Amino acid sequence: MDPEIKESVRKLFRKFMLLHVVLLAAAVGLSILFTGYFKERLGRQLATASRDALLTGDARRVINIMPSSMSRDFSGMSWRPSGGEPGFSVPSEAEHSSLTLYSRARVRLFFDESGAVPLGEMLFYYPRWTPVLWGVLAWFAIFLASLPVALRERRRLIKDYNLLLELRVKESYGALAAQVAHDIRSPLAALDSALRDFSDLPGERRELARGAMGRIGEIARDLLDSYRTPGQAAPAKEEAVACDLKALAAPVLAEKRALYAGRRGVSIEFSAEDGARAAVCPAEFRRLVSNLVNNAVEAFEAGGRVDVSLSHTDGKVVLTVGDNGKGIPAEILARLGRKGETHGKSGGTGLGLYHARSSAESWGGSLEIDSKPGAGTAVRVVLPAIATAAAPKRAVLIDDDALVRINWKTSARSKGVDLAVFSSPAEFLSGAGGFPRDIPVYLDSSLGDGVKGEDIAVVLKEKGFADITLETGYDPARFAALGWLKVSGKEPPWA
Secondary structure, X not given: OOHHXXXXXXXXXXXXXXXXXXXXXXXXXXXXXXXXHXXXXXXXXXXXXXXXXXXXXXXHHHHHHHHHHHOOOOOEEEEEEHXXXXXXXXXXXXXXXXXXXXXXXXXXXXXXXXXXXXXXXXXXXXXXXXXXXXXXXXXXXXHHHHHHHHHHHHHHHXXXXXXXXXXXXXXXXXXXXXXXXXHOHHHXXXXXXXXXXXXXXXXXXXXXXXXXXXXXXXXXXXXXXXXXXXXXXXXXXXXXXXXXXXXXXXXXXXXXXXXOOOOOOEEEEXXXXXXXXXXXXXXXXXXXXXXXXXXXXHOOOOOEEEEEEEEEEOOEEEEEEEEOOOOOOHHHHOOOOOOOOOOOOOOOOOHHHHHHHHHHHHOOOEEEEEEEOOOEEEEEEXXXXXXXXXXXXXXXXXXXXXXXXXXXXXXXXXXXXXXXXXXXXXXXHOOHHHOOOOOOEXXXXXXXXXXXXXXXXXXXXXXXXXXXXXEOOOOHHHHOOOOOOXXXXXXXXXX
């Protein structure tokens, strides 16, 4: 247990015990006080009943009736007359009772009703420690009743402390993640600027590098959104939209091949059926594919082969990432997919598989892991399939994100769609006269430099274009004012 929570529990224990010391003293004190009060009343009643006999000098009568009268309330009685006359005790040794063991209730008697002439006094003896015992028993009953409350308070204290500790850890991680996400943007911008001058670099490699930087920037934005300054409004969460998973996965795998090209003996193969379409969050799905491939490669002791496949059947889409590595023992396999569980990677955190499982489940699917020691591992992400839409013969895409343009071009090529791609509205508008007005036009909502796709859509509508769709991750309700404007996700609708 953490020293801080130990000290808090000790403080709680000390307060609890101090409270019960006070309660014990109060219980014993009240028991002694009330016992003395009631014993004195009983003694007064007995003394009043014996007054007439004492006035007539009939001491024998008092001695005879007193034992039965006080049998349940007193252990003895002694009579001390005024004027120095000899008295008596019942029983005879009562007058010599130890004050350590017995308490006394003193009652004074008088000859007259006004109390002017004293007759004598009666002393009634009763056990001193019996009230103490009753007080201790009363306190013990209170102690037993309060013990469950104290234990419950202890559990609550530990739970609250653990929650506070977890919050502190998250805040520290959040601050670190936000700082990294913030600081990484400057070198990314510098790299992007440098790539524009690499005219001798093949076009596909430039697009690959820009796509990789786009994904890093996407991750940085997610970190900043996740660990924003307290009090700021939460960003709109990306919603799952219908996507062509092949078009999403292909650029990521090209990036991975480039990344591991220098690692001897490592190969990454990809096969996909057309029409593998499901509702996912594009950025999260790309991250899922990246993490699963990284897990497979990083777990190799030397070289190895990673096979990535996409298939769809019986209303399901299945992404499989398999490797021919050393496999995973059964006792570890059952725990994989939980946060913090990893295997085969030095310094691994288990977050990749945890993210894959939680993402798949949030999209209505599941994650399955099959592995045999010495035979390799296969991770399958199973998602509900979505029917493929019919592809148009021609279409236009206007988007400033290079990775999105690559995805759409790849998908259009596989579907036989003649797709014209533009990085800015000005580029398209300069040649808009060459396109029929019924051609489907797809616009990004954020086109860079503060240009909004919905504003450009209004311009295009005025120019006669009739089939305009905003491809965005924002909620369609945001554009409800433009009732004629279609809204879709960031992936090709015909995929």
